[in-house]
Amino acid sequence: MAKPAVTLVERSGKQVVGNHHQGRMTLATQSRFVGSWLRQAMLVAVPLSLLGVAGCAQVNALKSKVNGNSTTTSVTTVTQPQTRPTQPFTAIVHELQLGHYSDGEQDLRQYLTQHPGDHPAQAMLRQLTVDPKQSLGSRSRSYVVQAGDSYSTLAARYLGDPGSFLILARYNGSTNPSVLRTGETIHLPVSSSGPGNTTDPAASTGDMSLSSGDSAPVAELPTAKAQRLQRESLTLLDQGQNDQALTRLGEALSIEPRLKPAGPQAAALRDQLLGSYHERAIVLYRDQQLDQAIALWDRVLAINPNYEPAVIYRARALELKHRLKQI
Numbered sequence: 001m002a003k004p005a006v007t008l009v010e011r012s013g014k015q016v017v018g019n020h021h022q023g024r025m026t027l028a029t030q031s032r033f034v035g036s037w038l039r040q041a042m043l044v045a046v047p048l049s050l051l052g053v054a055g056c057a058q059v060n061a062l063k064s065k066v067n068g069n070s071t072t073t074s075v076t077t078v079t080q081p082q083t084r085p086t087q088p089f090t091a092i093v094h095e096l097q098l099g100h101y102s103d104g105e106q107d108l109r110q111y112l113t114q115h116p117g118d119h120p121a122q123a124m125l126r127q128l129t130v131d132p133k134q135s136l137g138s139r140s141r142s143y144v145v146q147a148g149d150s151y152s153t154l155a156a157r158y159l160g161d162p163g164s165f166l167i168l169a170r171y172n173g174s175t176n177p178s179v180l181r182t183g184e185t186i187h188l189p190v191s192s193s194g195p196g197n198t199t200d201p202a203a204s205t206g207d208m209s210l211s212s213g214d215s216a217p218v219a220e221l222p223t224a225k226a227q228r229l230q231r232e233s234l235t236l237l238d239q240g241q242n243d244q245a246l247t248r249l250g251e252a253l254s255i256e257p258r259l260k261p262a263g264p265q266a267a268a269l270r271d272q273l274l275g276s277y278h279e280r281a282i283v284l285y286r287d288q289q290l291d292q293a294i295a296l297w298d299r300v301l302a303i304n305p306n307y308e309p310a311v312i313y314r315a316r317a318l319e320l321k322h323r324l325k326q327i
Contacts, residue, residue: 086110089121096166097239099176101128120163127167136171140187148244151177153232158188162235178239226256234266246273257302274300278309285313290321 087095087107096104108125115121136159143154151169156162169177172186180186229252236245249269253259261267277300284293297314300307 084110086114089115089118092121093124096124096128097178099174099178101175104128123163124166127164127170130167132167132171135167136189139190140171141190143186143188145180145182145184145186147182148236148247149182150180150236150239150241150244152235152239153248154186154188156232156235157228162231222255223259226252226259227262228252229255230259230262230266233269234262237265237269245269246276249273253303254299257299270303274304274307274310278307278313281310282313285317285320288320288324290317290324293317294321 084107087110089111092104092107092111095107105125105128108121108128112118112121112125151165151174152162155164155168159168165177168188171189174180229248233245233249233252236242236248246269249266250273253270253273261270277296281293281296281300284290284296294314294317297310297317300310301314
């Protein structure tokens with residue numbers, strides 16, 4: 001009876017051993033399956049990685065090209081040349097009067113490319129580029145600037161041409177020809193009548209002083225002096241110095257009351273001067289300063305005998321003066 005029991009145990013043991021062996025076979029099969037799957041996955045993953053790297057490189061290359069094109073376009077836009085319009089000659093002269101020598105020279109050269117036969121522009125360019133000491137001479141005389149003086153009026157008086165203001169300003173080292181202060185001492189070339197002329201060899205080597213009462217280096221006849229002062233007044237008017245222009249014209253008419261106006265601009269300036277005299281005379285008349293008022297109206301009528309307001313008010317002033325004497 002004991003044998004069958006052993007048989008059952010053995011059978012049971014064999015069964016257990018058989019089941020254990022069967023479990024080991026199943027794990028091995030699974031391992032082989034997983035390894036095969038991993039190898040297949042690697043075969044797929046490596047090409048995909050290579051494709052990704054290549055794609056990134058292409059994208060970066062495209063970005064570089066795009067950035068390069070935009071930079072090039074930007075630089076091209078910035079470096080486009082801008083042409084400056086040609087300035088009229090009067091604007092260039094005003095520019096030079098303010099001391100903008102570099103811009104003025106550039107504008108003059110551009111102006112002359114379109115107007116090569118413009119002699120005033122050529123002369124202005126020479127004044128701007130030549131050595132003023134060599135052109136006007138090294139010998140000079142001192143001059144104390146008076147009220148109403150400018151480089152233009154002094155150039156008209158001593159060089160014979162108000163347009164020579166630029167070389168006279170450079171002769172004195174001025175960087176702004178529009179500025180000339182009363183009481184300032186400047187130098188005027190000796191025996192020079194214009195740019196390009198040399199000094200007189202017989203002239204004194206030392207500096208000569210001109211007093212405030214001196215005018216031109218050569219004695220002038222009254223009519224010639226009055227005409228010169230009238231030209232200077234027009235130069236001052238062109239520079240926008242209206243009060244100084246009136247003063248200068250008044251000097252001319254005090255020398256030659258019947259001086260003929262040199263054109264419409266001079267005639268208009270003369271009418272303005274007569275109007276200012278008349279207004280001042282009226283103020284004096286109302287303040288009962290009759291002698292001074294009558295003297296101003298006499299001056300107006302010496303210039304223009306047909307100035308009707310002066311005729312009327314002068315007669316009233318004389319009548320009032322006569323009445324006051326009877327009181």
